[in-house]
Amino acid sequence: MFKKYQPVFLFLLILFSEQGFSQNYDNDKLPSSFHAARRQELRTKMEANSVAVIFANPVRNRSNDVDFQYSQDPNFYYLTGLTEPDAVLLIFKETQKFDSVSTQELIYIQPRNIAAESWTGKRLGVEGVKKELGFGTVLTNVQFSDIKLDFTKFSKVYHSKLWEDVRNGKDDEGDLYSLIKIFNEKSEGAKKTKASFDFQTIMAELREIKTAEEMKVLKKAITISCDAHLDLMRCLDQEMSEYQAQALVEFGFKFNGSEYPGYPTIAGAGENTCILHYISNRKKFVNKDLIVCDAGAEYHGYTADITRTLPVSGKFTDDQKKIYSIVLNAQNAGIKACKKGNNFRDPHNEAVEVIKKGLIELGIINSPNDFMKYFFHGTSHYLGLDVHDPGSYGRLKPGQVITVEPGIYIPEGSPCDKKWWNIGIRIEDDILITEGEPDVLSGKLPKTIEEIEKMMNEPCFLKKN
Ligand code: GLY
Ligand code: MN
Ligand code: MN
Numbered sequence: 271m272f273k274k275y276q277p278v279f280l281f282l283l284i285l286f287s288e289q290g291f292s293q294n295y296d297n298d299k300l301p302s303s304f305h306a307a308r309r310q311e312l313r314t315k316m317e318a319n320s321v322a323v324i325f326a327n328p329v330r331n332r333s334n335d336v337d338f339q340y341s342q343d344p345n346f347y348y349l350t351g352l353t354e355p356d357a358v359l360l361i362f363k364e365t366q367k368f369d370s371v372s373t374q375e376l377i378y379i380q381p382r383n384i385a386a387e388s389w390t391g392k393r394l395g396v397e398g399v400k401k402e403l404g405f406g407t408v409l410t411n412v413q414f415s416d417i418k419l420d421f422t423k424f425s426k427v428y429h430s431k432l433w434e435d436v437r438n439g440k441d442d443e444g445d446l447y448s449l450i451k452i453f454n455e456k457s458e459g460a461k462k463t464k465a466s467f468d469f470q471t472i473m474a475e476l477r478e479i480k481t482a483e484e485m486k487v488l489k490k491a492i493t494i495s496c497d498a499h500l501d502l503m504r505c506l507d508q509e510m511s512e513y514q515a516q517a518l519v520e521f522g523f524k525f526n527g528s529e530y531p532g533y534p535t536i537a538g539a540g541e542n543t544c545i546l547h548y549i550s551n552r553k554k555f556v557n558k559d560l561i562v563c564d565a566g567a568e569y570h571g572y573t574a575d576i577t578r579t580l581p582v583s584g585k586f587t588d589d590q591k592k593i594y595s596i597v598l599n600a601q602n603a604g605i606k607a608c609k610k611g612n613n614f615r616d617p618h619n620e621a622v623e624v625i626k627k628g629l630i631e632l633g634i635i636n637s638p639n640d641f642m643k644y645f646f647h648g649t650s651h652y653l654g655l656d657v658h659d660p661g662s663y664g665r666l667k668p669g670q671v672i673t674v675e676p677g678i679y680i681p682e683g684s685p686c687d688k689k690w691w692n693i694g695i696r697i698e699d700d701i702l703i704t705e706g707e708p709d710v711l712s713g714k715l716p717k718t719i720e721e722i723e724k725m726m727n728e729p730c731f732l733k734k735n
Contacts, residue, residue: 298490299570302404304483305351308476309361309375312349315472316363321421322428322469323453324349326357328436328446339530344655345430345473347571351403354393356380356411356438358449360419368418373407376417380444381410411444414452421457428469429453474660478652479669485702488572488654488671489711491528492700495567495574496715498522502563503722505730508582512537512551515561523567532573533657536564539582543694544681546647556582560590562696566657573657575673576712577698584726586719589689593678594719596628597695600676601717604649608674608701608708614663618649621676629678634686643685644678653700670703671711 316322327343342353350359360376382395399408421427432454438445457464480488498519505518516537523531538548540559548562559582566574579594581587586594603624604617625645626638635641650672652659661670675698682691697717702709716725 309349317426320363320426321424322361324359324430326355328433329355376407377405378409378411378414421460427460427464478661487570491567491569491572492574492711494526494528495576499715503725504728508557511554512539516551519565528567528569532566532568538562541692544679558583571655575657577696579695593693594695600624601697604674612666617674621649649676666703668705
């Protein structure tokens with residue numbers, strides 16, 4: 271039956287791709303020149319006589335014939351812009367000569383397939399990867415087995431993670447499993463020069479400094495996230511469940527163009543405020559609880575990471591205010607330390623000092639080091655394509671984006687007055703390190719007690735007030 275319609279499908283596909291339908295889609299993606307420049311930067315950092323072999327992320331099965339939505343490996347995306355699976359990129363330090371071409375890079379990608387595309391969407395194919403992603407030498411993944419490359423001649427063979435559990439099907443000769451198997455076979459004699467750790471180190475050095483193009487996309491993710499958190503503040507009420515709080519922020523993400531949350535949304539109320547990465551979000555009645563909402567939108571690969579803690583009733587109790595003020599002061603002290611040249615740990619150390627002092631003053635701890643009972647995570651991490659982005663964890667440098675997210679969590683049963691039990695508070699913002707003062711990219715989102723209570727009084731778009 272399909273064969274009969276094949277010419278029609280082909281005609282429509284050609285028509286669609288030729289007639290500029292793409293103008294109806296995202297036109298603010300990172301340009302191919304960005305990815306090419308990143309490949310060049312990687313090449314510059316590679317040692318003499320070396321090659322880097324980078325694989326796309328595996329497709330992961332959810333159940334039966336349904337896969338999880340595909341998410342590209344961040345390093346692969348950074349270097350190519352390709353969001354399709356079953357691909358491998360080779361970058362050479364020095365130009366290599368193959369039969370008819372001399373090149374510094376090769377990419378093997380999944381081929382066009384009209385039948386598959388009518389189920390799962392358009393593929394770029396060889397021509398698309400040349401035209402849209404700017405690669406000169408593009409081959410299909412099934413051609414990788416023909417590569418005439420002696421890996422033993424290189425002094426170093428950098429490579430990305432070699433997954434071992436990614437078989438699509440035993441007849442699929444172009445799946446990631448096959449690509450990795452071929453690489454392993456072809457580089458069998460180069461075991462001593464294979465370097466996965468060194469590859470990760472270079473990529474961390476590249477990715478920790480954001481270019482102007484990346485900042486545009488990341489700022490968009492952060493703006494969308496702030497607006498969604500604002501709607502949550504306006505709409506949250508005592509009748510709601512944790513999952514409805516989650517729905518509210520994620521509605522804002524999707525409605526404003528984010529592809530999906532950059533990590534599973536944390537919407538933990540009451541006792542769940544004290545679970546750092548609580549994601550089930552099934553508590554039904556949140557009444558007078560506090561709720562910790564840690565949620566960030568992903569936009570074209572880049573994710574925000576923002577937390578606000580809200581009183582569901584719209585008003586903090588006096589005891590909640592006391593803990594909240596310590597966390598806020600700790601966060602402000604941490605942000606102040608986000609300065610070029612400081613150590614990566616300085617914001618954490620500043621935040622810790624404020625929390626120690628505050629908990630002692632309230633009689634919650636007696637000895638300064640007991641603060642670790644109630645604040646048991648780091649204050650900062652890099653942010654970018656990954657919510658926990660790679661970086662060198664050395665000195666802070668302009669162009670780095672990090673979070674500042676201290677918290678205090680006092681679960682039931684803690685050795686302190688019962689009135690503090692089930693108070694969990696985290697405040698998290700995204701900070702750009704500059705030549706001067708820290709730039710709080712998520713700064714438009716209220717965080718003082720007064721600002722939050724005021725915002726929670728504003729009308730919600732869901733209701734006619
Ligand atoms: N949202 C995860 C984190 O804050 O690190
Ligand atoms: Mn974070
Ligand atoms: Mn977070």
